[in-house]
Every structure is written in C-alpha cells, then in structure tokens.
Amino acid sequence: MRDLHTSSTALAASTSLAADDTTLLEDFATLSAFGATPGGGVDRQAATAADGEQRAWFHRWLTAHGAEVRHDRVGNQFGLFTVAPGAPYVLTGSHLDSQPLGGRYDGAYGVLASAHAAYRAVERWGAQDARPKYNVAVVNWFNEEGSRFKPSMMGSSVFTGKLDAETALATTDRQGTTVRAALNEIKTVGDYAGPDVAAYAEIHIEQGRELEDQGITIGLVDATWAARKYQVVVRGEQSHTGSTVMADRHDALFGASLLVVAVRELAERSTDVPLHTSVSEMTIEPNSPVVVAREVRLHVDLRSPDEAHLDAAARQLAESIPGIEERASVTIERVRTHGWGVAPFPAAGVELAARAADDLGLSHRTMMTIAGHDSVNMKDVAPSVMLFVPSVEGISHNEGEFTDDRDVRAGTDLLTEVVHRLMSGALDDVR
Numbered sequence: 001m002r003d004l005h006t007s008s009t010a011l012a013a014s015t016s017l018a019a020d021d022t023t024l025l026e027d028f029a030t031l032s033a034f035g036a037t038p039g040g041g042v043d044r045q046a047a048t049a050a051d052g053e054q055r056a057w058f059h060r061w062l063t064a065h066g067a068e069v070r071h072d073r074v075g076n077q078f079g080l081f082t083v084a085p086g087a088p089y090v091l092t093g094s095h096l097d098s099q100p101l102g103g104r105y106d107g108a109y110g111v112l113a114s115a116h117a118a119y120r121a122v123e124r125w126g127a128q129d130a131r132p133k134y135n136v137a138v139v140n141w142f143n144e145e146g147s148r149f150k151p152s153m154m155g156s157s158v159f160t161g162k163l164d165a166e167t168a169l170a171t172t173d174r175q176g177t178t179v180r181a182a183l184n185e186i187k188t189v190g191d192y193a194g195p196d197v198a199a200y201a202e203i204h205i206e207q208g209r210e211l212e213d214q215g216i217t218i219g220l221v222d223a224t225w226a227a228r229k230y231q232v233v234v235r236g237e238q239s240h241t242g243s244t245v246m247a248d249r250h251d252a253l254f255g256a257s258l259l260v261v262a263v264r265e266l267a268e269r270s271t272d273v274p275l276h277t278s279v280s281e282m283t284i285e286p287n288s289p290v291v292v293a294r295e296v297r298l299h300v301d302l303r304s305p306d307e308a309h310l311d312a313a314a315r316q317l318a319e320s321i322p323g324i325e326e327r328a329s330v331t332i333e334r335v336r337t338h339g340w341g342v343a344p345f346p347a348a349g350v351e352l353a354a355r356a357a358d359d360l361g362l363s364h365r366t367m368m369t370i371a372g373h374d375s376v377n378m379k380d381v382a383p384s385v386m387l388f389v390p391s392v393e394g395i396s397h398n399e400g401e402f403t404d405d406r407d408v409r410a411g412t413d414l415l416t417e418v419v420h421r422l423m424s425g426a427l428d429d430v431r
Helices: 006-034 049-064 108-127 154-159 165-170 179-186 210-214 252-269 306-328 347-360 372-379 404-421
Strands: 070-071 077-079 089-096 135-140 197-205 218-225 226-233 274-283 294-303 331-340 364-368 382-389
Touching: 006 108, 049 077, 049 108, 049 135, 049 179, 049 210, 077 108, 089 108, 089 165, 089 372, 089 404, 108 197, 135 210, 135 404, 154 165, 154 331, 154 372, 165 179, 197 364, 197 372, 197 404, 210 218, 210 364, 218 347, 218 404, 226 252, 226 306, 252 274, 252 294, 252 306, 294 306, 306 331, 347 364, 347 382, 347 404, 364 382, 372 382, 382 404
Parallel strands: 089 135, 089 197, 197 382, 218 364
Antiparallel strands: 070 077, 077 135, 218 382, 226 294, 226 331, 274 294
C-alpha cells in the first residue's frame, strides 16, 4: 500500500493521486448523466442520440488531454496518445453503449478508466524523461451490447476480422435502420483503419458476485466461458383467440413458451457442470390481444465453462424441438448466430497484472469471465490483459448496478500500472 508519510515527494505524489481520483469520479458522474434514467441507470443503446452525446463529450475529453480522436468505418472511437512516433500502440478500452434501462458501470467504467490510465501513463513517462517503446490509445468499441443491433461485440469483431464491415454496416435494428445510417446520424464514423496494436488491456465490472463474496478487489481473467447463441423462429397460424377451437390452433406463442421452459430445464438438470441458459429478446406477430400468434422470434443464449457440456446441451435442446412442434402444432427454425469457445488469456498477461496488483497492495484472484467482452475478440490478435472489479450483489444489466468508489479507484490505479508496463514492451514475448 502507499505510505503517505515517508517523504515530501511521496506526499506530493499521493496528493496528485488523490486529485486524479477525484477527477475520475467527477468524470464518471458527468458520463453517467448521458441517457440517465429515473431508476439511476442509463439507456444509451448503440448509435442513439444519447450515445452520440456521450461520444461527443468523450471526444472533447480526449482532445483536452492531448489525444487525437479518430473513428473507423463501423464507429469504433479511438483516442491516440502518440509519444513514440511510428511505434505501435498499447490499446485499452471497453464500450460506452448500454442495454435498455441498463447500469451506469457496464462498459462505461472500462472506457473512462482506460482514458485516465492512458493519460496517467503518458504523464508518468514524461516525468521520467523517458520515451516508451509503444504509444497508447483508448478505444470505445461500437455496439458491444448487441441490444439495438446484433451481434454483440460488433465493433471489435470487425476490427479483429471476425465480422465483415459491410455486413455490420448493413445490419438493421427492429425499425429497419441500418448501422450505416445510425452512425451517420450521430456523426461518429470515419475511414481510419485503426492503430497497429502491440497489446490490449481492458477493465470491467465483474457482473457477478464472486469478488464481493470473497472480499477481493481485483479479478484477473485467465479464460472465458464458451457461449452459443441462436435465433429461433416459431411459426404457427393466426386465428381468433375466442372462437377458434382449441384442437384447431397452431399457437406460435404456446410453442415458444414450451421452448422457454425447455431452455430453462437444461440448466436445472445440469447439476455437476455449470450451465447458464436464457431466452431473452422476443417478438410476437401480430401481437394483438384477440389474435393467436402466428410467429414468435426469440433469442436463446447458452453458456458453460465446459465446451463439450455446452455442445451436449445444445444437442439436447435440438432433440426437444420435434416434441414441442408436435404438441403445439407449430414449426420451429433454429439458427446459430454466433458464439465462442473456452479460451485462455495469455498467462504472461495474468502474471504481469498479478505482480502489478501486488505492488499496489491490491488483493486479487484468477477467474474466468462468463460474460463476453471485447477482450474475448482482442486476445486472438494481440497479447491481452482482462481485469475485473467487484459488482455489488452481482447486479448487472440493471439500473441498480453499482461498484464502490474505492474499487473504481483501485481498478484504475491497477490499469494505469498495467498500461505503463505494456508500453515498455512487457508482453513482447507473447505472440
């Protein structure tokens, strides 16, 4: 831990850190005002007006702190701190877009912490009168949440070559607005190809309660759970809710309801291996109070730390569909939209972050990430470090989402140290 009484130099440094922490929290309060909801959360889905407003504020913040701001074709927003001209960049960031009626911390904390960490690291190099091996850049990834446009992690998927840019730009929301049109509306699209990345670092709230339950400040992510995501369409026949004989009904909503139960029961039967299952987004046609539904579209999400177990669960779900079709007199189409496997983060990055946390006196443990993050994409193209700070009661994607200020500050201090070390080439041997 920091000793605030050892010398006048240490006292000055601590005063500066305290000032930095105050500014961090003030900036977070400002950022949280964009798209603020009455319940204390935010609603700023990708490329909405609220997203455009916060991106404009973040642009001003970055330029005021000496960064050059650029945008790529799919709206990824980069703040470039160039201190070693011609050298690649350590990239650090997360996302500012939110879920509908989401929390203030999800993604946004990681972007702001990255901005402060990058600026602090640059200032530290300047104070040392030294030039690092690498520059540093901050990124606000476009449409990480996937609530307005699917799939999630869209911006980093395009950046890493996993999703074609034209495919992403042609994607539409429920109202038929394309990503291209939405980005043009908020004027945060450009032709920048993105920086040459030497390493990547991301910090995020845990979105679970393991850290809080164990009284630990920092999670060091060493691997990710696997995920399988499906778009399912249940097709029936539109008819009158009152007069149609029950035996003659082809109720798509009844079929969808049976599918929802089947998805939940997969998790309930999985007692030996963790399995998380959900049916989330659902649209019903024609969605009239006196009409039996002709079609229901829904999103199925399956996740597990055991990929073989996850695939077995997916097969069990597929095997349940013919029985549901017969019982409800409907047809069901299931298409896998995207997903990812169980995959490790570089051990050297976990060790680097652990040493930095020890130097700062921060308690830590290794853990897997259940949620998907942009680092899940970035780790496949650059040495990557993923950090967590506690989420109170594990609440996330909810207006009640909260992380204590001391954890907000501690995570930013650690990210600063990690970024500073990455700028010196600490993970150059990881390729």
